[in-house]
Amino acid sequence: MKPAPFDYHAPESVAESVALLDEHGDDAKPLAGGQSLVPMLAMRLTRFEHIVDLNRVDELFGVAVGNGGVRIGAMTRQAVVETDAAVAERVPLLHLASPHIGHFQIRNRGTIGGSVAHADPASEYPAVMLALDGVAEIASASGTREASAAEFFESTFMTAVAPNELLVALRFPSWERPAGFAFDEIARRSGDFALAGAAVGIGTDGQGRINRAAVGMLGVGPTPRRAASVEAALMGLAAADADAAEIGRLAADDMDPVGDVHASAEYRRRAGSTLVGRVLADALAQLRKEAGDG
Amino acid sequence: MADQKSLSMTVNGRTRRGRGEPRLTLADFLREQALCTGVHVGCEHGVCGSCTVLMDGEAVRSCLLFAVQADGADITTVEGLAPDPETLHPVQEAFRDCHGLQCGFCTPGFILSVAAFLEANPDPTDDEIRHGIAGNLCRCTGYQGIVAATRQAAAAMRAGE
Ligand SMILES: Cc1cc2nc3c(=O)[nH]c(=O)nc-3n(C[C@H](O)[C@H](O)[C@H](O)COP(=O)(O)OP(=O)(O)OC[C@H]3O[C@@H](n4cnc5c(N)ncnc54)[C@H](O)[C@@H]3O)c2cc1C
Ligand code: FES
Ligand code: FES
Numbered sequence: 279m280k281p282a283p284f285d286y287h288a289p290e291s292v293a294e295s296v297a298l299l300d301e302h303g304d305d306a307k308p309l310a311g312g313q314s315l316v317p318m319l320a321m322r323l324t325r326f327e328h329i330v331d332l333n334r335v336d337e338l339f340g341v342a343v344g345n346g347g348v349r350i351g352a353m354t355r356q357a358v359v360e361t362d363a364a365v366a367e368r369v370p371l372l373h374l375a376s377p378h379i380g381h382f383q384i385r386n387r388g389t390i391g392g393s394v395a396h397a398d399p400a401s402e403y404p405a406v407m408l409a410l411d412g413v414a415e416i417a418s419a420s421g422t423r424e425a426s427a428a429e430f431f432e433s434t435f436m437t438a439v440a441p442n443e444l445l446v447a448l449r450f451p452s453w454e455r456p457a458g459f460a461f462d463e464i465a466r467r468s469g470d471f472a473l474a475g476a477a478v479g480i481g482t483d484g485q486g487r488i489n490r491a492a493v494g495m496l497g498v499g500p501t502p503r504r505a506a507s508v509e510a511a512l513m514g515l516a517a518a519d520a521d522a523a524e525i526g527r528l529a530a531d532d533m534d535p536v537g538d539v540h541a542s543a544e545y546r547r548r549a550g551s552t553l554v555g556r557v558l559a560d561a562l563a564q565l566r567k568e569a570g571d572g
Numbered sequence: 573m574a575d576q577k578s579l580s581m582t583v584n585g586r587t588r589r590g591r592g593e594p595r596l597t598l599a600d601f602l603r604e605q606a607l608c609t610g611v612h613v614g615c616e617h618g619v620c621g622s623c624t625v626l627m628d629g630e631a632v633r634s635c636l637l638f639a640v641q642a643d644g645a646d647i648t649t650v651e652g653l654a655p656d657p658e659t660l661h662p663v664q665e666a667f668r669d670c671h672g673l674q675c676g677f678c679t680p681g682f683i684l685s686v687a688a689f690l691e692a693n694p695d696p697t698d699d700e701i702r703h704g705i706a707g708n709l710c711r712c713t714g715y716q717g718i719v720a721a722t723r724q725a726a727a728a729m730r731a732g733e
Contacts, residue, residue, distance in 0.1 A: 317618050380707070
């Protein structure tokens with residue numbers, strides 16, 4: 279259980295990091311929190327000649343508010359995302375999803391950029407990014423570009439970030455209020471990867487009609503999924519009339535679950551769509567509370 | 573073969589220097605070069621928590637860090653938790669009192685995790701305690717004694733402040 283030998287690089291800027299990735303191509307791999315990459319190296323599921331450690335690149339850390347949303351540097355630790363006041367206020371789904379990631383010791387090292395770049399379909403942040411139409415800022419030696427969440431997650435463990443590119447930051451829009459947000463998942467044990475999970479955001483106009491609905495799902499396909507049928511059914515409804523359990527069941531159509539040793543495809547589909555209904559009910563309750571307070 | 577790197581970090585209050593390939597994990601550095609064999613290595617891939625140490629005050633898996641990454645850091649292992657050789661840390665005291673251990677393999681990881689957990693959450697509910705210890709596995713105790721120990725340590729640490 280020891281990684282194969284590698285050359286270690288500890289750049290201190292994005293420019294230096296992308297220069298290293300450009301020089302070494304497929305032989306190089308960025309190291310963020312190491313909570314997924316190091317186990318894979320230790321089990322020799324993968325090996326790289328060059329490891330480019332991002333932990334000393336200060337410009338990749340931190341949360342900034344602006345342009346109608348929040349920009350989070352790729353190296354921002356999951357524990358910081360979990361406790362940051364601006365994130366909790368402006369992008370509540372990230373705050374609500376964070377405690378479901380592994381254990382606190384994992385979140386002390388694991389990063390939001392690593393979670394998204396790793397693109398495990400059972401992972402929490404990718405589903406939130408997809409639900410909220412987050413944007414990825416990506417750098418390479420030849421410049422910077424952006425990718426929407428919809429184009430970012432290509433397939434299981436595969437993203438729009440090429441081997442010579444670096445994920446620099448993620449941007450999430452903040453929603454107008456009142457709005458309701460909820461996150462939950464089903465897992466065998468606390469901290470395990472989810473068998474199925476859902477992230478829901480609901481917004482209304484002045485008359486209490488739903489004019490914004492975002493439903494992200496994890497664990498129910500080769501990539502994170504959006505429950506487009508659920509979102510469509512919610513739009514225009516009076517929030518007070520929405521039958522969450524009934525509408526949640528529509529999510530089964532938006533899934534493409536893969537059966538594995540943890541749960542069959544059919545179990546994921548049934549449990550997942552029941553879960554979407556429950557999380558939707560929580561989000562609607564949250565919305566009522568906020569509308570009442572406001 | 574990758575180059576050997578020279579390493580220097582503070583371990584339990586003392587500067588420790590050593591050398592190793594970049595792939596040397598922090599856990600192996602602490603055990604083999606700093607001689608802190610209280611750092612137990614179980615799974616070597618982040619699942620069991622037995623290798624937990626404090627790095628700059630935060631509980632982390634030392635099997636998922638390379639020693640080069642900890643260059644310059646301040647590390648606490650179970651050997652460095654007690655204030656002096658005659659006194660146990662309240663968490664250690666509580667594990668002894670409440671039968672929080674049997675074989676002891678998982679114990680250093682639990683002790684450091686619980687110490688960090690109680691630092692952040694001094695008055696946890698039983699449910700919060702169970703979530704707090706979920707990142708550490710124990711094959712012997714059935715966890716009841718560990719939950720009881722965490723409860724006792726929380727009370728002792730609150731009283732001590
Ligand atoms: C016991 C345990 C339980 C866990 N449970 C969960 C869980 O329930 N949910 C969950 O989501 N995760 C879980 N994880 C994984 C954890 O959240 C990881 O932290 C995360 O998946 C990867 O983030 P990282 O910062 O550790 O990245 P690393 O492991 O360092 O990197 C992961 C991958 O992303 C790439 N990468 C990282 N940063 C960048 C970047 N800026 N640009 C380009 N590529 C980059 C790396 O090259 C690598 O391929 C668990 C891990 C453990 C050990
Ligand atoms: S040895 Fe590090 S978590 Fe198991
Ligand atoms: S006491 Fe034996 S593994 Fe926990």
